[in-house]
Amino acid sequence: MSPSDRLRSTVVVTGASRGFGAAIAAALVGRGHRVVGVARTAEALAQVHRELGSAFIPVVADATAAVTARTLIEQYQPKVLVLNAGAMPGIGPVHEQTWESFSRNWQVDTQHVFHWIQAALRQPLPPGSLVVAMSSGAAVGGSPLSGGYSGAKAMIRFLAGYAADESSRAELGIGFVSVLPQLTPATELGAAGVAAYAGRRGVDAATFAAAFAPLLTPARVGSEIAQLCQDAGGQDEHRVYQLSGHGLHALA
Numbered sequence: 398m399s400p401s402d403r404l405r406s407t408v409v410v411t412g413a414s415r416g417f418g419a420a421i422a423a424a425l426v427g428r429g430h431r432v433v434g435v436a437r438t439a440e441a442l443a444q445v446h447r448e449l450g451s452a453f454i455p456v457v458a459d460a461t462a463a464v465t466a467r468t469l470i471e472q473y474q475p476k477v478l479v480l481n482a483g484a485m486p487g488i489g490p491v492h493e494q495t496w497e498s499f500s501r502n503w504q505v506d507t508q509h510v511f512h513w514i515q516a517a518l519r520q521p522l523p524p525g526s527l528v529v530a531m532s533s534g535a536a537v538g539g540s541p542l543s544g545g546y547s548g549a550k551a552m553i554r555f556l557a558g559y560a561a562d563e564s565s566r567a568e569l570g571i572g573f574v575s576v577l578p579q580l581t582p583a584t585e586l587g588a589a590g591v592a593a594y595a596g597r598r599g600v601d602a603a604t605f606a607a608a609f610a611p612l613l614t615p616a617r618v619g620s621e622i623a624q625l626c627q628d629a630g631g632q633d634e635h636r637v638y639q640l641s642g643h644g645l646h647a648l649a
């Protein structure tokens with residue numbers, strides 16, 4: 398399957414009820430794809446459905462369950478998976494975390510990528526397919542006020558690399574991309590992080606976020622991921638990109 402064959406194909410987007418995921422779904426629908434959007438909150442998914450129309454198929458499900466991945470890949474035969482779902486990190490310094498809050502993003506973000514990547518390799522997705530895994534800039538720089546978030550996101554990048562190796566060994570022709578977005582106050586999750594780090598520096602959120610200008614917006618995330626879905630993949634390769642308000646930047 399060539400990049401042009403992925404045009405108008407079916408894409409599964411996890412965490413599609415708000416934030417980056419909803420914007421990614423909108424950009425993909427805008428380019429003619431059918432999008433299966435997965436999240437747990439029915440009303441938020443229904444709102445995205447009202448906005449995007451029948452090309453957006455809302456699926457209320459827990460993306461961390463292995464059965465969700467297996468069933469949806471079997472049912473919709475997607476050519477692209479965008480593994481974007483993520484939990485709000487436990488905000489606070491390490492000595493104020495519980496193990497439960499510290500490990501939250503491992504239980505949600507990492508576990509869901511683990512199950513979906515396994516399903517992609519086992520079923521498997523057809524040759525030329527693409528899996529996009531949402532990591533974070535924190536996977537490189539750390540996130541001292543977000544518990545185990547940065548480690549969970551670093552593991553997601555490793556997982557995508559391991560999966561690309563297995564795809565290559567089995568000659569499956571599935572491409573894997575890890576995307577590391579910069580912190581942005583433009584979503585609920587990002588705003589909580591910006592507020593915490595601003596508070597630690599003793600400045601307001603706007604002053605702290607100004608250091609990241611131009612700020613990454615959900616719309617920019619959507620358009621960049623939609624472009625990736627069109628261009629990348631099919632080579633059993635693992636590509637890694639940082640994503641900021643300037644756009645995608647490939648890491649070696």
Ligand SMILES: NC(=O)c1ccc[n+]([C@@H]2O[C@H](COP(=O)([O-])OP(=O)(O)OC[C@H]3O[C@@H](n4cnc5c(N)ncnc54)[C@H](OP(=O)(O)O)[C@@H]3O)[C@@H](O)[C@H]2O)c1
Nearest residue numbers: 412414415416417436437438460482483580581584586587
């Ligand atoms: N915003 C940033 O600054 C930033 C920076 C770097 C990386 N990221 C990453 O980008 C991704 C999206 O972040 P965001 O800022 O858009 O977050 P967000 O606004 O909080 O959205 C998170 C999405 O994940 C879904 N979700 C959470 N747990 C789920 C589960 N168990 N099953 C299915 N869906 C689930 C949520 O829907 P329900 O609650 O309805 O299930 C929601 O749609 C996350 O992986 C995040 O770590 C964000």
